[in-house]
Amino acid sequence: MTDRLRTALREAAADVPAYDVHGRAVAAARRTRRRSVSAALAVVALVALVPMGLRAGDPTPTVAAGTQGALPDRVAAPVLGALHATDRPRLGPASVVFSGQAPRMVWHEEGSRVVAVGADSDRYRTFTVGYEARTGEDVVLSPDGRLVAHGSGGPDRPQIAVIDLVRGRSRQLATGVPDSVASIPVAWSPDGSRLVVRDTVPIDEQVTGHRSVLSLLPVAGGPRVELTVGQRPDDFARAVAFSPDGRRLAYQVGDPAPLSPATDPEPGGGKLQVSDLDGEVVASFPLPSSTWLAGKGAWTPDGRWLTVVVRQGGSWRLRLVDPVNGREVHQLDAASGRETGPARLPAVSGVTAIRLLGWTDGGAAMVVGYRPHPSALAAFDGPLDMDQRTSYGNVGTVRVLALEPGSTAPRTLMTAPDEVVAVDVADDVVHTGRVRRASPPTGTGPRFWMWTGVAGLAVVALLGVAGRRWRRHRQGW
């Protein structure tokens, strides 16, 4: 039946000349190959250029590790897609870390996205913490701004995370406190070699309460030194201050019981202790009501006195006390006979609390002023735990203020947007007192573009695969 068809096909084919297409075929193949290579190189270049472009948009660090930076005159919430603390290019030393619940600063339900700002430029990096971080209290920046420590791990295995902002690495430390369910760093030693850590430990198997253990933990490894044990986690050792020479440290053991219940029912006060690095308490004295250890910068630069902060109604002032017995010190100028020191520093009002960051080389006190949240219900000019005074719900924003001798009002050094509720400043920056005009990042951050690029490439790849399959499908028999 098909013999004639076969014959016709062969006869039709017999007259067909051999097409001379070798040269054109090879040329076409090479052209296609060049296009494929060009396309691949374009993709590679795109992938390579995205981070380079990101780097170009990121100010080059101008401060080498270990040198002194400056305080930005303002900070802003991180942009969408801000780089992480361990991303390249490395941040280098930070001048400031801050936290709160401003846009893009809340991580999961109760966590925080903490922001670190470069020592001398507006390069922002973020890292996440699994609790409502109060930078300066439970997320602390090392004196040189190179390291930042925060609590990590779960109740089964509490740890301290130490992020090296210069090298872009993070590592975990453990205090080894038996039965601890949480480890929170509260202070750095001046040389950055030790952390003061507060552990929370259940008092019994039924967990009817907790006690706190304050330890000195070598960052490079080694046994911890137990400093003291307290009974109330919330107010226990919220402020710890190393002496400038790093050989002593003062901390407040926040006994909430009022010293004079009949006349002053306000909580606070409690006991202030001074220990050496071996954990031996060398001094211990009670603090009056409405008086707290001022903060990490409580020691005067000469190491002679300790600074406490005193609330008088709605006004907050710094006072010097003798670290041996807690006696208030009135420094007098030998020539004029006038009082010098904190007594002549301006008071701060309109805040829930202030916290002393340290002293500038010019003699000014640099403090954090916590401004009340508009919807806060608490009255801050009356008795209230310090823990409550810096809590997320009660703080609307923060200011870094300079209390300069002889001035009548604080000078604002740094502002923060609403809902930035905590800030810590590197000691080196505090000491210089330098403030620079800041221009925080705006728009979208490098990670946004990186992921957009990756997503774009993925879409292109998927479309390519889909198109290939579609073509094959259409070619299908």
Place this chain on the structure above:
Amino acid sequence: MSETFHEFVVQRSPALSRTAYLLTGDHQLAEDLLQSALARTYRHWRRVRDGDPEAYVRRAMYHQHVSWWRRRRVTERLEAAPVGPAGGDHSDATALRLSLDAALRRLTPRQRTVLVLRYYEDLTEAQVAEALGCSVGTVKRHGHDAVRRLRAIAPELVDRPSERSTR
């Protein structure tokens, strides 16, 4: 590599050209089809040369041919009315040839490809299925459709005139 590929092309071009022509029914298209298939083969020559490069080229031509048709690069000139048997002025062979040219144009590329593979390359249905990467059933279907269509438009190609006249 280029020399080996060149030798392959020189040796196999005549046969491949014939197949390309039968697939397309047009010399220009056949050249383009062969060139495209050879270009593809050249790009993968290292992988292909140790196997059966000719089969690779043919397979590339079959698929490329269908692909072109889908992209409307090859306009199917389907005529409304069946082409009649060749006129009496031609010899029997010439008449068959003219009928074939006209009839092939009225088949789909798939049908034409199956036809070429089955009745020119003399492959079995299973071999055609393997060459085209489809099932034997698909080959049977396209072959059946092709022959049925040929019987309608050029019965002299599939049936002897004497056989046809007895029906």
